[in-house]
């Protein structure tokens with residue numbers, strides 16, 4: 567099969583799925599393919615619960631892949647934990663937001679690369695405000711580095 571057609575078909579499918587989602591949204595319906603439930607959010611109650619379940623499972627798997635605890639202070643409460651990109655603040659912010667699920671899947675696929683690490687919110691934010699190193703290591707110790 568010619569490569570061009572396969573790509574075109576994939577793009578067509580992508581466009582179709584996107585307009586399908588937008589149309590369902592406009593009609594106040596659940597976004598899940600084949601679901602006709604009304605919804606005032608993106609997904610109906612049933613499929614929203616399913617999405618949340620999938621998200622938290624992907625997160626738990628990813629956290630476990632990174633050792634399951636804060637690399638700095640050892641806190642293992644998943645409610646405090648967050649993924650930290652070692653050299654990029656933008657990715658750190660995105661990891662906490664809506665792209666998280668995509669990121670968890672990607673990291674799993676890549677075998678949990680060491681460019682990311684697990685930190686608790688304290689160590690993550692403290693590090694950011696302290697100019698690159700956690701206040702656990704000494705306050706304002708490296709404030710001049712960044």
Ligand SMILES: [Zn+2]
Nearest residue numbers: 596601610613
């Ligand atoms: Zn639904």
Ligand SMILES: [Zn+2]
Nearest residue numbers: 636639686689
């Ligand atoms: Zn910590």
Ligand SMILES: [Zn+2]
Nearest residue numbers: 638689700702
């Ligand atoms: Zn720390």
